[in-house]
Amino acid sequence: MKKISLSFAFCLFVFSCFAQVNIKQQTTAVLKQQILAEADWAMKQSPVTITAESSSRSAGGKHDFFSEADYFWPNPANPDGPYINRDGETNPNNFVAHRKAMIRFSTIIGALASAYQLTHDEKYVKQAVVHLKAWFVNPETLMNPNLSFAQAVKGSSTGRSWGIIDTIHFMEVAQGILVMEKTKSFDKQSLTTIKKWFADYILWLNTSKNGVAEKTSKNNHSACWVMQVASFAKLCNDQSMLDSLRLRYKTVLLPNQMATDGSFPLELARTKAYGYSIFNLDAFTMICQILSTPKDDLWKFETTDGKSIQKGINYLYPFVADKSKWTLKPDVMFWDNWPVAQPFLVFGAHAYQNQNWFNMWKKLDLKPTNEEVIRNLPIRHPLIWM
Template structure:
């Protein structure tokens, strides 16, 4: 029997309603913590996204330093804690741990942080509104950084954290690209949008795959991997983040093993502290930084079959123990019993991601309340440098 136009329309409407319902049912239900976090951040996210919608791309090619041994497409930075030697002003710089030299070249780092802020804001706004205009704007910036031959950044960090008179680049500079993690995660959030064309997505993933390979096979990358403090944590965190974007399950599996057998057991003390961070001239800030990185690793790598949030070493070390150790000092800094940091003591803590990720993993309302009360929009450069996760909704 031939269907009338009205019957056909009814079938279409019925099919759409049924499939829309099925799609809605297939979406994971947000936890109470996620809902609370979204309510806390929504207005800030929309304001940040409104700013991001007005921004033009600024990549590493916009700035050049005559002290760089690289070319215009190479990321360059200078080590934060190195200063001119008073005894030899024209000679090699000397180390003053924890003391940031304001005259060092950091314009590429600032550009990358700005890029991360833009993509994080646009991805967050897209996640809570579904508006494709945010993805369309993000594509412009992604093409500039990773695809356009005139403005792209080379996928290596050979010239990061150089030291005048000593090194044209150091493995420690690899930590500078922790700010690309929110770019990678933002792409994951936006990649199925209509405005994210397949060619751009493929080009960006090709760049991240090349950079991940460099991190894992180059001399600086291997040196950074083998460090023993927050640098090795951040190396693994980056590799995990970029491998997740590229859906490289082999690398993801290897990072889970590394977390369980090397990072957590070798860096954490029996009480949940990080002795190598406590030994620094900024023990408070670095303890927070390393815990944020460990918690972010758990957030990236955990699966129902291999949940790092519940993993515990044979001698009782776990990410939960680390949070339990540091939380009282974050909730009330006056309880900190060790020496204060030599710089930026008054600027920590802010809305640390370990609080929100941990609250969500363990349903800890107290951790969430502390996170809600802290600063969600820090402006101090040193704090931002050590806070790669500033758009936590895209990670939940």
């Protein structure tokens, strides 16, 4: 009886491994041509860092990232005074050139790393290193490892903790480095300098006033803090940080942000409840994808009252499969632009061998062009994460 039980368990294990590989193979088949086309574009691009453009409203210097808070507008009653908040409504006149440069950089590295993973052709690595050195090594063009001046608000703040969410687009940069770092074309001196940059940024995220405020916030911002620090700590092989983030997910994020039905109440309270619910679920999903280990699998973790990432996906999936079922008001902006090929669908499908979730993922827009969607979709090259 014991031998039969062990044999059955082994068969289940083999089936599970095969199913996960199968989802990865399906993902590769769906994305292959898109990846190679995007990599061909990336091979023709020259580096553009934050030093290419600046704003007179920035309190920082040439090498300091600067952005302005999306939802702040001039006050009609005092046009020259401090900006006022209009939640969910993006001001198109705010300075976002540095954010766009970062997103472009992320797209380039994600495409090149994906193409290298598919082909093992080191021409993609050589091109990636050119861009990486521009952002993190070259003293004339590099970015300082902080976000002290992100999401500033005219008349009231030179930089806010909320702005730290902007560097979620460095996640695919960090993951791309992990994919390419052991190749001959990635020189060790540059790699050491780049990893030192990320280690310095991790330190700033954990010790600065804005970093600590973002870490301890209560909604998607704290989830995104954990998500990106996890990505950077994995690049730096910072095991103590990774351990602390797993604990934070299990004891703070999941218990405090998710309701027992799998929803995120703080996101549902926003004027863009649908988009923010998707965004936060993507963040929670990527936390599980980055931090899970064989000994500490966050995909399998469940709180004492039954909260889990699987419950979160089960809650939101019906509204992604059929948005007409959404029971709240439509989002005040970009309602028609969601959903796209969300990370929670493809990584959830991979983790739980759920073909329905994968089929929905591949039906949705795999390469969105709307700037607001891209801003809230840091994971656009899923193969490098599998």
